[in-house]
Amino acid sequence: MTEAEMAARALVARMTIRRLEAGDLSVSLAVLAQVLEILGLDGDLDRVAAVDDLGQRLADARLPRPRRSPERNLADAL
DSSP states (O other): OOHHHHHHHHTSOHHHHHHHHTTOTTSOHHHHHHHHHHTTOGGGGGGGGSOOHHHHHHHHHHSOOOOOOOOOOHHHHO
16 A cells, blocks of 8 residues: 555545654554554554553653753852
8 A cells, every 4th residue: 555545544644654654753643543443453552552662762762861950069059
């Protein structure tokens, strides 16, 4: 099935299908569920909620790193 056919069946834009395939976390769960149903994989939807250590590490890696403030020592307080 082509990207255009999938988008038409799921009633979404082709760009949404591209983002879903790329693992973009901004694509809604409803779109994922629709695509899984079209592919006959909707029985696997419960796997989406399963513990995914690798997925969690990848998502965490995309988060901005907190900036550390300069450390203060006792002499700075005086």
